[in-house]
Amino acid sequence: MRAFVVKEHAHPSKISVAFDFPQPTPQRPDEVLVDVFSAGLNFFDLLQAQGKYQNQPPMPFVLGSEFAGLVASNSPIxxxxxxxxxxxxxxxxQGAFGETVAVPWKNLLPLPDNLSFDQAAGLFVTWPTSYEALVGRAELKPGEWVLVTASAGGVGIAAVQLAKALGAKVIAAAGSQAKLDISKRYGGADFCIDYTKPGWQNEVLNITGGKGVDVIYDPVGMIRDSLKCIAWKGRALVVGFAAGQIEKLPLNLVLLKNISIVGIHWGAYSKKEPQRAVVVWKELFELLASERVKPVVYSQIYPLERLADGLVAIEKRQTWGKAVVRIRDEATGQKAKL
Ligand SMILES: NC(=O)c1ccc[n+]([C@@H]2O[C@H](COP(=O)([O-])OP(=O)(O)OC[C@H]3O[C@@H](n4cnc5c(N)ncnc54)[C@H](OP(=O)(O)O)[C@@H]3O)[C@@H](O)[C@H]2O)c1
Known part of the structure; x- marks a missing residue:
């Protein structure tokens, strides 16, 4: 099969697509085979290809970790x-950047009829993370103010849409005017702020009438900066460290501002709280079916042969929404031509 195979650790730009990699076979009794149509790209794919990620499969391995497709006709059930x-x-x-992947059936969800494979390819991680962060962890209430940093990114744009759908007022913060435009157009943000400008927190305070935001949703590592504009009893969600540094925080700020710092580790829910994961997906699917929220796919969809370009675009901070590689064409099921 065609697949993006890592035979030795290297930057993805140095890896070319294999055309004759063996089809996977289920290695465990609970595994099924899925024909992949589209797959989502993540920053950690870059790290894994170079041997710098916490989870490193034995070589050779197919890169990629989330996908949408059809249960294969030859799959065991x-x-x-x-x-x-x-x-x-x-x-x-593991192995989403190939024509077929073998995964435990518990890692699969039914794909809603109103979503394409491209739209669904990047749902598996970003949307439940943002939903559980806002609903389960920050306990967001209608009418509250939410600040979302990296608001045009994968988890960010989902958080903007979800906070709006939950009745909150959303301030989107991102690093360029183009990304702020995306946050408004696809996220429905009420206000947009360029967080590369010094003193941006004052704009947040002005917008909120001096009160500050009730919830900070931060996938970047900007909690300390953002606390300058948090409200009394605010909740700051630690979602990620896209800027590359694990932030440190003086705890006196937490005391003086009377706030909560709240973590979210969605990947651990399947082990720690699987029953909550079921509820999160049920509520998310209802929202997706109502079309009050809609996955945002980066405008450039990559064919498998140009997957590395997509990963480089993520590395260079050029993408917005979810970057996707299309492996099979949705209409024909054949190799995608883009
Ligand atoms: N806690 C969880 O369970 C969970 C789940 C999923 C993801 N995450 C984490 O959330 C973070 C964001 O994921 P994502 O999928 O939204 O990523 P993404 O689509 O690549 O977006 C990341 C955004 O962060 C901003 N950013 C600021 N400084 C940056 C820097 N130095 N380098 C790169 N980007 C920078 C960029 O937006 P601007 O250009 O607008 O600044 C960039 O577009 C990652 O750290 C990921 O590991 C956590």
């Missing part, structure tokens, strides 16, 4: 698995 060959699914598992 394990006992208890609710899917059958031909079902539209989205899911997560």
């Amino acid at each position: 394990p006992k208890g698995c609710p899917f059958k060959p031909g079902d539209r699914v989205l899911g997560g598992g």
Whole structure:
């Protein structure tokens, strides 16, 4: 099969697509085969290709970790698995940048009819992270103010849309006018702020009438900067460190401002709280079906042969929404031509 195979650790720009890599076979009794149509790109794919990520499969391995596609016609169907060959699914598992992937069936979800494979390819991680962060962890209430940093990014744009759908007033903060325009057009943000400008927190305070924001959603590592404009009893969500530094915070700020610092680790829910993950997906699917929220796909969709360009665009901070590689064409099921 065609696949983006890592045979030795290297930057993805140094790796070319293999055309004759063996199809995967299920290695465990709970695994099914999925024909991948589209797959989501993540920053950690860059790290994994170079051997710099916490999870490193044995070589050679197919890169990629989230996808949308069809349960393969030759897939085994394990006992208890609710899917059958031909079902539209989205899911997560190593090897998404190949024509077929083998994954435990519990890593799959039914793909809503109103979403394309491109739209669904990057849903598996970003959307439940943002939903649980806002709903389960920050306990966001209608009418509250939310500040989202990196508001045009994968988790950020989902957070902007979800906070709006939950009745909040949203201030989007990003690093360029183009990304602020995306936050407004695709996210529906109420206000947009360029956080590269010194003193941007004063703008937040002005917008909120001096009160500050009730919830900070931060995937960048900007909690300390953002606390300058948090409200009394505010909640600051630690989502990620896209800027590359793990932030440190003087705890006297937490005391003086009477606030909470709240973490979210969505990847651990399947082990720690699987019943909550079921509820999160049910509520998310309802929102997606209502079309009050809609996945945002980066305008450049990459064919497998140009996957490395997509990863480099993420590395250079050029993408917005979810960058996606299209492996098969949705209409024909054949190799995608872009
Ligand atoms: N906690 C969880 O469970 C969870 C789940 C999913 C993801 N995450 C984390 O959330 C973070 C964002 O993920 P994502 O998928 O939204 O990524 P993404 O789409 O690549 O967006 C990241 C954004 O961060 C901003 N940024 C600021 N400084 C940056 C820098 N020095 N280098 C690169 N980007 C920088 C950029 O926006 P501007 O150009 O506008 O500044 C960039 O577009 C990652 O750290 C990821 O690991 C956490």
